Amino acid sequence: MKKYFLSIFAISALFTSCASEDHIYNDDSAKAYEASGEFFFANAQKELVDQLTTPSVNLNVFRYFSQYWAATLYRAESRYDLTTRDIPDNHWNNLYTQVLANLKKAKQDIMLESKPASMSQANWDKTQKNRLAIIEILNVYTFQILVDSFGDVPYSQSLDVENMPLPKYDNDTDIYSNLLTRLNTAIGQLDTGYGSITATQDGVYGGNVSKWLLFANSLKAKLAINLADVNPTVAKQNLEQAFAAGLIETNTNNAVLTYNSFSPNYNPIYEELVASDRNDFVPATVFVNRLNTLNDPRRPIYFTPLEGTSNTYVGGTYGSTNTQPYQDSYSHIGNKIKQANSPGVLIDAAEINFILAEAAERGYSVTGTAASYYEKAIKASMSYWGVSDVDANAYYNQTNVNYLTATGAWKEKIGNQAWIAMYNRGFESWTFFRRLDFPSIVAPASAYPVAEGKIPVRLTYPSTEPNVNGTNYQTAVSAIGGDKLTTKVFWDLN
Incomplete structure (x- = not known):
């Protein structure tokens, strides 16, 4: 390291x-x-x-x-x-x-x-x-x-x-x-x-x-x-200006750095998990189960299936040690994510379209509707990870995914789907969570007292x-x- x-x-x-x-x-x-x-x-x-x-x-x-x-x-x-x-x-x-x-x-x-x-x-x-x-x-x-x-x-x-x-x-x-x-x-x-x-x-x-x-x-x-919450006037003015000038709304314009497939300039995920032969992480149960519930087609990309199966995904308990037997008790981090030349992202189309969906709900002039940008965001994420249009459409058309029928107010809908799409972009996911207060995740019971029972x-x-x-x-x-x-x-x- x-x-x-x-x-x-x-x-x-x-x-x-x-x-x-x-x-x-x-x-x-x-x-x-x-x-x-x-x-x-x-x-x-x-x-x-x-x-x-x-x-x-x-x-x-x-x-x-x-x-x-x-x-x-x-x-x-x-x-x-x-x-x-x-x-x-x-x-x-x-x-x-x-x-x-x-x-x-x-x-x-x-x-x-x-x-x-x-x-x-x-x-x-x-x-x-x-x-x-x-x-x-x-x-x-x-x-x-x-x-x-x-x-x-x-x-x-x-x-x-x-x-x-x-x-x-x-x-x-x-x-x-x-x-x-x-x-x-x-x-x-x-x-x-x-x-x-x-x-x-x-x-x-x-x-x-x-x-x-x-x-x-x-x-x-x-x-x-x-x-948006602390200074809505400035937020609206600047976001509308940015929208009018042109944003990253398609994956062709994503800000990504593609790493090399060789040392020392390979992806740090590869460096930490593959080159270093470390097994420090498994996908967390709370996240895996959410994707299981939605039959999310990104699962075989985000995770590996449980050993001996082709379509079973099992996470580890968040806040606990998940040690034995490590290899066949859990899914693991997806192979595509661990590739040496997998890109690192600064801004992508999924993130910006979720922001535009939020802007539309807040009454900003961004032309499209919240539902249209929410759908574009989900499908941009699907496309980025190589999910077919057929599978992306089938996912979106589920009652509990489609913007018009999914449960909750707009913050919950956008927050939940941004959480899924921002997988592998932990900082941006944390930002969405703090601004929208969704998804409904909580600190583990074993959290240190310094956290006061809350997610930092x-x-x-x-x-x-x-x-x-x-x-x-x-x-x-x-x-x-x-x-x-x-x-x-x-x-x-x-």
């Missing part, structure tokens, strides 16, 4: 040598060398996708929060003991030092690059604007994750180690407002008629500015929908912060209402 020793206060070390842990980038690990700004962008992009994709409980426990997976031996994380191996610290450090610091370095180096002799000044200026705008868009995406994870976080004074070694924590409401401003500026700078990041250094879109524009608008919709709705701050940045930490703790797993981020009102 990877080990991470960097903190937000050690960012400057990244700027004197290679800012990557990947062997492919280190021909001589003892020698610092110059790299292009686009190299740092590529590394930041991969580190971001890695952090959201990895199943390592040292780094990412969001599949546990959504009760997709259960433990087979080490059950502390599924009971919400998150400090044994400093899980919040690692999530925080990776986003600040491996993503944001590399993006900062990318911006600095790109701004210093000289115009190629073969390129006109006008073309160069437009290309530079596109490159810097794309970097800015990923900055906004990353800061949103930090806010949605912790609440108040270092923002205006972050990433400036020399001048602000002990950064203040900014108010999470103010950060969201500023992120929308930054994102709107970046969107205005994108020009689809010119080039951007070199195709080989952009693992998501290959430098395609038109697709980055769709990504930026979709990110704007994600920020906006989270504001935020991460606690890194354990180093009280000692290293104590004054600012205490101010933030007072502002958000306590450094607890049960303290809600500002947009989570219900």
Whole structure:
């Protein structure tokens, strides 16, 4: 497994040598060398996708929060003991030092690059604007994750180690407002008629500015929908703007990073479960049983059938150890998900269509109906995983799936199906759950007291912060209402 020793206060070390842990980038690990700004962008992009994709409980426990997976031996994380191996610290450090610091370095180096002799000044200026705008868009995406994870976080004074070694924590409401401003500026700078990041250094879109524009608008919709309960006017305005400008509504425009089938750049799920020969997880009963009830055609993709059967799926008990006999007592994580080159996702069509269904229910002007976007979201998920149109239609036409006949109000309908579709995207699933309060999952009886009998709705701050940045930490703790797993981020009102 990877080990991470960097903190937000050690960012400057990244700027004197290679800012990557990947062997492919280190021909001589003892020698610092110059790299292009686009190299740092590529590394930041991969580190971001890695952090959201990895199943390592040292780094990412969001599949546990959504009760997709259960433990087979080490059950502390599924009971919400998150400090044994400093899980919040690692999530925080990776986003600040491996993503944001590399993006900062990318911006600095790109701004210093000289115009190629073969390129006109006008073309160069437009290309530079596109490159810097794309970097800015990923900055906004990353800061949103930090806010949605912790609440108040270092923002205006972050990433400036020399001048602000002990950064203040900014108010999470103010950060969201500023992120929308930054994102709107970046969107205005994108020009689809010119080039951007070199195709080989952009693992998501290959430098395609038109697709980055769709990504930026979709990110704007994600920020906006989270504001729906706390600031409905701003939410409506920004989401309608994003919709009018164009969103990721089809899988052809999904923001995915396709990993290599070889070391060291394969999918971190493969790294943790296959290459490392680990059997730490099985699908959780609560999730498997929901899909069994719905006869969901994604089951043979999400899970393996019980050994000796062709269509029987059995999960493990969430919050417990599920150890013996491991091999033939449970279904396991689906083989397609564990492939070395399986892609990692930043935004996909299923997510955006569920957001549009929610927007329609809230009365936003998004042309279609909630039912139409809900259906598109489900079928986008089916298509992404390779389910046939026949099976997708049969699934949707069930009384307990179809939007017009499914049980519950709109939050329950959308929340339940988003939960199923966001499998393998634990962080986004957790966000849907906190905003919509569905699905109706509960903390296990064995949960640690720190969880107060509830599924966590935020991460606690890194354990180093009280000692290293104590004054600012205490101010933030007072502002958000306590450094607890049960303290809600500002947009989570219900």
